[in-house]
Structures are given as C-alpha cells and as structure tokens.
Amino acid sequence: MRVGIIGHGTLGGAIAEGLRTCATVTSIESTTKRTSARNSEVVRASDVVLVCVKPYDVQAVLLAVSDALTEKHVLISTAASVGIDRLRSWSQRNGRVVRVMPNTPARAGAAMTVVARDALSCNDAIEIARQLFSSLGRTIVLNEEQMDAVTAISGCGPAYVFVVIEAMIDAAIALGIPYADAREMVAQTVLGAAALVLRGNEHPAQLKTAVATPGGKTVRGLIELEEGNLRATLSRALRSSAG
Numbered sequence: 001m002r003v004g005i006i007g008h009g010t011l012g013g014a015i016a017e018g019l020r021t022c023a024t025v026t027s028i029e030s031t032t033k034r035t036s037a038r039n040s041e042v043v044r045a046s047d048v049v050l051v052c053v054k055p056y057d058v059q060a061v062l063l064a065v066s067d068a069l070t071e072k073h074v075l076i077s078t079a080a081s082v083g084i085d086r087l088r089s090w091s092q093r094n095g096r097v098v099r100v101m102p103n104t105p106a107r108a109g110a111a112m113t114v115v116a117r118d119a120l121s122c123n124d125a126i127e128i129a130r131q132l133f134s135s136l137g138r139t140i141v142l143n144e145e146q147m148d149a150v151t152a153i154s155g156c157g158p159a160y161v162f163v164v165i166e167a168m169i170d171a172a173i174a175l176g177i178p179y180a181d182a183r184e185m186v187a188q189t190v191l192g193a194a195a196l197v198l199r200g201n202e203h204p205a206q207l208k209t210a211v212a213t214p215g216g217k218t219v220r221g222l223i224e225l226e227e228g229n230l231r232a233t234l235s236r237a238l239r240s241s242a243g
C-alpha cells in the first residue's frame with residue numbers, strides 16, 4: 001500500500017515514523033506547505049492519502065487535490081472538528097473517506113486513535129485506517145456522533161494527564177526528590193497504572209482498593225483527593241472539552 005501524507009507536521013511526521021514499521025506499507029511520500037505544489041502528484045502516487053493539515057487548511061487542500069482523487073483512493077483526515085460530510089463534499093468522494101482522531105502520544109508509538117464511521121462508510125476503508133493507525137498505538141472504531149466526546153477524552157486527555165504528572169513531580173520535589181528522579185518515578189507510575197488497567201478486566205476501583213491498605217497512607221491521600229473534588233472537576237473538564 002502506497003501512503004501519501006499531506007501535512008508532514010507534528011502528527012503527519014509521527015504517522016510517517018510509525019508507518020515505517022507497518023508491513024503493508026510499501027512507500028510513504030509527504031508534503032508540507034512549502035512543497036504543497038506536489039500535493040496532487042503525491043495523491044496520484046498513493047493508494048491511501050492522509051490529510052494532516054490544520055483544520056482551517058483542510059478545505060483548500062481537498063478542493064485542490066479533488067481532481068487527482070479517484071474512487072480507488074482511501075482518503076483519511078486527522079483534522080479535529082471537521083466532519084465526514086464536509087470531507088466528502090470538499091473531496092467530491094463518498095464511501096472511502098475516513099475521519100480519525102489520534103492523539104499526541106503517537107509521537108511515542110502510544111497513540112489512542114478513534115476511527116469514525118457513519119452510514120456511508122465503506123468497511124474496507126475503515127479497516128485500512130484501523131490497520132494503519134494500529135502501527136501507532138491502539139485503535140477503535142466508533143460512530144461519528146461520538147467524535148466530540150472522543151476529542152475530549154483521548155484528544156484533549158493527554159493534556160489533563162500531563163497536568164497530573166506535573167503536579168505529582170512538583171509534590172515529589174517538595175518531598176525532597178530531585179527533579180530527574182521524580183520525573184521518571186511519576187511517568188513510570190502513570191504508565192504502569194495504565195498498563196494494569198489495559199491488561200485485564202479489573203475495574204479501576206478494584207485496582208485502587210488493592211493499593212489502599214485499610215488504615216494506611218494511600219487511603220488518607222485518596223480522601224484528600226475526594227475532598228478536593230478531583231472526580232467532579234475532571235468530569236466537568238471533560239464535558240467542557242466535549243461541548
């Protein structure tokens with residue numbers, strides 16, 4: 001499969017990097033704003049076209065390459081907030097147009113990508129998108145109506161987790177641990193906790209209870225978190241990002 005990436009920026013670059021290890025990808029060509037005169041040429045030389053430009057650039061890019069797109073192409077857009085209907089209209093293509101929402105951990109091969117489908121989506125195009133993005137991390141397929149929620153949870157989510165990581169590092173430093181050690185301890189703790197959640201079917205509440213010895217130190221901290229309204233604040237933040 002030949003892949004063309006229009007917009008070799010932060011995400012396009014991470015995708016290009018991740019796809020290098022994807023067995024089904026035979027070639028990757030990409031463009032940036034400076035080399036955008038080659039966009040149509042790259043489309044013609046590709047089976048799958050990934051549009052990774054900023055949302056406000058998507059319309060101009062698709063209108064400019066629509067003549068080069070054929071029914072054989074799978075067109076995948078990563079742009080936040082640009083619906084499949086608009087992608088179809090601007091590209092003048094129908095079923096083989098796919099909208100995806102990856103996140104910044106794609107840069108570390110640990111992306112969470114949601115592939116959006118609607119009533120007109122072709123199964124083969126959805127499957128191609130799912131396979132390609134699986135080389136960057138985990139991938140699931142959801143209905144397009146859920147993309148506002150997806151944007152909040154996995155798109156904005158890393159920013160929330162970075163705040164938690166930063167706050168835990170600050171606290172570790174306040175407790176006398178040097179920054180470099182604190183950074184490693186906190187990041188690995190977050191990674192390890194997430195790995196446990198993904199490993200089996202245990203509910204996070206069960207995993208939390210397993211850490212909290214009755215009458216011990218963990219539970220004292222957990223009560224502080226409840227009194228600080230961490231849950232309600234996170235819930236409000238996520239619903240606000242989805243709005």
Ligand SMILES: NC(=O)c1ccc[n+]([C@@H]2O[C@H](COP(=O)([O-])OP(=O)(O)OC[C@H]3O[C@@H](n4cnc5c(N)ncnc54)[C@H](OP(=O)(O)O)[C@@H]3O)[C@@H](O)[C@H]2O)c1
Pocket residue numbers: 006007008009010011012031032033034035036039052053054055057061078079080101102103104105106155
């Ligand atoms: N970053 C993420 O983790 C992430 C996560 C989810 C979704 N997204 C979505 O992915 C898209 C890209 O985000 P990003 O963070 O990667 O942005 P970015 O770093 O600014 O990259 C955008 C790239 O598009 C290029 N470009 C602009 N106009 C072009 C044109 N006409 N033809 C070819 N290339 C063109 C830019 O070229 P220059 O470098 O020359 O300006 C740049 O390399 C956005 O729509 C965003 O909503 C990003």
